[in-house]
Amino acid sequence: MTNIIGAAPASAPPAPRTVQVGADAEGQRLDNFLLRELKGVPKTHVYRIIRSGEVRVNKGRAAADTRLALGDQVRLPPLRLSERAEHKAQAMAGRAAPARSFPVLYEDEAFLAIDKPAGVAVHGGSGVDFGVIEQLRMARPGALFLELVHRLDRETSGVLLVAKKRSALKALQDQFRGRETGKTYLALAVGAWPANRKVLDKPLVRYLLPGRSGTEGERRVRVTARDDPEGMRSITLVKLARQLAEFSLLEVTIKTGRTHQIRVHLASEGHPIAGDDKYGDFALNKALARRGLARMFLHAWQLRIAHPASGAPVELQAALPPELDGFLAACAPAE
Structure with a gap:
C-alpha cells in the first residue's frame, strides 16, 4: 500500500502532498506511478507537471522514466480538476476493472x-x-x-x-534497459521497401500537438537532426520478409525502445505502416478499411529474453492475429 503523508482535509484549500512509495510501486516508472495515483488527471497534464519540476522525488526533480525505490517520498503539487474530470474521477473510484483473461x-x-x-x-x-x-x-x-x-x-x-x-x-x-532482449515485429509497410535498407539510425524527439483553446494535445514523435540535444538515438533493423504488389512485409527488430519508434522510422523513409492513424497515409487507410484492414498492421511477433531466475534463454512468439493474417493472404503478390 502507498502511504499518504500530510494530506490536507477535504475542506482545506489545495496543497502539495507527499506520497511514500510502498512495496507495490517499487521499481515502477514515475509516470506510471502518477497515472495510478492521480486518477482522473489527464495524461498530458501528468507529463507537464513532471517536466515543470512540480513533481519531486526525495525533494529533487525527476524524469518521467525515473525508477522509484521503496520508501521514496514523491511530492505531488496541488491539482485542480475540471468539473467533468472530477465527476469522472469520482465515478472511477467506485468502479472495478472488468475481469479479462488474455491468451x-x-x-x-x-x-x-x-x-x-x-x-x-x-x-x-x-x-x-x-x-x-x-x-x-x-x-x-x-x-x-x-x-x-x-x-x-x-x-x-x-x-x-x-x-x-x-x-x-x-x-x-x-x-x-540494457538492450539485452531481442524484440522483432511484423510490419506491413506501404510500397516497395528497398532490400538493401537494413539499418535505420535516426534520433527521435517527442513533441505535443496543439490542443483546443491553447491546451496541449496528443503526444507525437518525429525524426530530428543528429545534433539536436533533445534527440534520442534510435536504432531499427529492417529485413524484407516478403514483397507484395502494394506492400512490403517487414521483420523489424528494435535495438532501442523509443515511443512510436518503428512507426516514425518507417514513415520517415516514405513507407508508413498500413493502417497507422498517426503517421500513415490517411486517405489510403480509409481505402484499406474498406478492404478489411481496420487497424494498424504492426505486431510484436517474437521476443527473446533470459529467464529472470535461471538465466536460460526463452524464445516467445505470437502468431499473426486472424485479421492481419487474412488481409495479408488477400494481398496481391509482387509481379
Whole structure:
C-alpha cells in the first residue's frame, strides 16, 4: 500500500502532498506511478507537471522514466480538476476493472507472456478507463503481484510480459534497459521497401500537438537532426520478409525502445505502416478499411529474453492475429 503523508482535509484549500512509495510501486516508472495515483488527471497534464519540476522525488526533480525505490517520498503539487474530470474521477473510484483473461503464450512462477490484442491499452490513463494490467489483476484475484514489464502501443498486438514477482520484474526490466532482449515485429509497410535498407539510425524527439483553446494535445514523435540535444538515438533493423504488389512485409527488430519508434522510422523513409492513424497515409487507410484492414498492421511477433531466475534463454512468439493474417493472404503478390 502507498502511504499518504500530510494530506490536507477535504475542506482545506489545495496543497502539495507527499506520497511514500510502498512495496507495490517499487521499481515502477514515475509516470506510471502518477497515472495510478492521480486518477482522473489527464495524461498530458501528468507529463507537464513532471517536466515543470512540480513533481519531486526525495525533494529533487525527476524524469518521467525515473525508477522509484521503496520508501521514496514523491511530492505531488496541488491539482485542480475540471468539473467533468472530477465527476469522472469520482465515478472511477467506485468502479472495478472488468475481469479479462488474455491468451497465455508462456507462464511459470516468475512471469507470464500474453498475446495482447490490438485496441487494448496496457494500462489505464489518457482517456482509457482500464487496461490490460487492471483487467488481468481482476481476472486473477489470488495473484499477489502482477506488474507490466514493458509496454506496447494500444494499436499494436503481440507478445507482452507481466512479472509475477518483484525480483522477476527487476531482472526483466534490467534486460530491456540494457538492450539485452531481442524484440522483432511484423510490419506491413506501404510500397516497395528497398532490400538493401537494413539499418535505420535516426534520433527521435517527442513533441505535443496543439490542443483546443491553447491546451496541449496528443503526444507525437518525429525524426530530428543528429545534433539536436533533445534527440534520442534510435536504432531499427529492417529485413524484407516478403514483397507484395502494394506492400512490403517487414521483420523489424528494435535495438532501442523509443515511443512510436518503428512507426516514425518507417514513415520517415516514405513507407508508413498500413493502417497507422498517426503517421500513415490517411486517405489510403480509409481505402484499406474498406478492404478489411481496420487497424494498424504492426505486431510484436517474437521476443527473446533470459529467464529472470535461471538465466536460460526463452524464445516467445505470437502468431499473426486472424485479421492481419487474412488481409495479408488477400494481398496481391509482387509481379
